[in-house]
Amino acid sequence: MSSPTEAPAVTVLGLGPMGRALAGAFVNAGLRTTVWNRTPGRAAALVARGAVSAAEAQEAVAASPLTVVCVVDYDAADSVLRREAVTAALRGRTVVNLSADTPDRARDAAAWAASHGVRYLDGAIMTPTTTIGTPQAVILTSGPADLHQEHLPVLEALGGSLTHVGEEIGLAAAHDIALLDIFWTAMTGYAHALAVARAEGIGARRLAPFAQGIAAILPPIFAEMAGQVDDGDFSGEESPLTSAASSMAHIAHTSEAHGIEAGTMRAAQALVRRAIDEGHGGDGFTRIAELLGRR
Template sequence: MTNPTTVTVLGLGPMGHALASAFLAAGHRTTVWNRTPGKADDLLARGARAAGDPAEALAASELVVACVINYAAVHAILDPVADTLRGRTLVNLSADTPRAARDTAAWAAGHGVDYLDGAIMTPVPSIGTAEAVLLLSGAEPVYRAHEGTLAALGGTATYLGTDPGRAAAYDVALLDLFWTSVAGMTHAFALAAAEDVKAGELAPFAAGIGRLLPMMVEDHAARLDAARFDGDDANIVSATSTLEHIVATAEANGLSAGVQREVLALFRRAVEAGHGQDALAKLTEHV
């Protein structure tokens, strides 16, 4: 690397550790700090520098990357030493709400700190590989200035625009899809077990159902953007009947069906509003 950047990584949980490792592998001079000691030993063996406290960590680098549990933790670390961060760039790869991202961007501006907000959309093992996916938002000149350094994290980094809350908005929407799907999968296995269907017996068919989701994502997005909701292939009233069967079977077996009842209520709102014959994408208007 002809122009290595000095980088500090705050937070050495699994993801923060992976970020620091990737910066090191790319040849950047990397300083690390973690509230709990002892997590940096392998990084130090590879050439990383351990800071004794946050102020020392910030002073070490022109680019500071934070990866902790949420933005409250970011502020707990940075607020007492904000003056040390002045004139540097903070890339916040912690997770939180779009509002928290915008508030933190305003805080950074007030302290003379360049700021990018980001979201990591792939798991820890992807960092530093072609599979990594990062989303970033904030001032474009700041993003362009550090684009090359952030490329060390691998895969694709997509710049989403100047609104610092935009990356977090993508993050919460995408994780809404993911975790709600995980909840549905979990309930499905419980429902199957209650009817004496083993998990291994259900799994091949569950995987097949799961493969329908990417097609539905594309179809929903196209319909929503075009405001086209003809229900020729599948409609809301038909799906409502299926949900009623799911709730009835779950409750007959003594299972909780709170989430499924909420989904059923959504479908019924759409039917009652006169959209029973519309495509499932129309449900978005009734959330």
């Protein structure tokens, strides 16, 4: 077994809940872990476990060949990485940016890194803090495949599935945006359903088991729809858009009868109505993806 001084080194910038989870996973894996946070005082527990707290960001990045960044967004990341002293310390080293933002911001960050001699991978964390360092963690990276492979032995300490989704630097963020689109749309739908159910005298706990049943049928539907969209198959033999339009109208009417705002459902209903007006009433719901994707 390697001694602590022989172990690979890694730096973590940002010690919010996720940053602390990342740093903790590196410490648990026996890596020489240096940490830094803009607001002092968050490193104490990590230091007690063996991490080193740097006084300045440039000191932190100089301590390791690999720096993992996890802050609230790319504005916050840029405010640290683009300081003159930090940029100078990063030259020739690798940054893996696990902060959340848009694909365009990832591309801008990569262009900045290339112009300053900084090696760069973008990334996205798709699971909660409690999964980090466990088999349940799901983390995506994008950028040079050889750079991903070079740092994989260290990044694997974060646990679970660490997947390189492609060389185009914006792909990790693009996956993140698309997957969070599913999550927040579903969460909004569930919150709305609970409000409607309550207005009709159905308690949230009473509805929840049936809601879980709805959620359970979605994975095979997702897989089937994905194949149909990729193949350009919009068949709606089993569930045409005309049927969906009727169901959506009932939901919106019931909601509004109770004074519950139904804007999300009305927006979905408008998309379905548009497809029907264009002559696609007999198509399935996959037609909506084609309609939304038109330029």
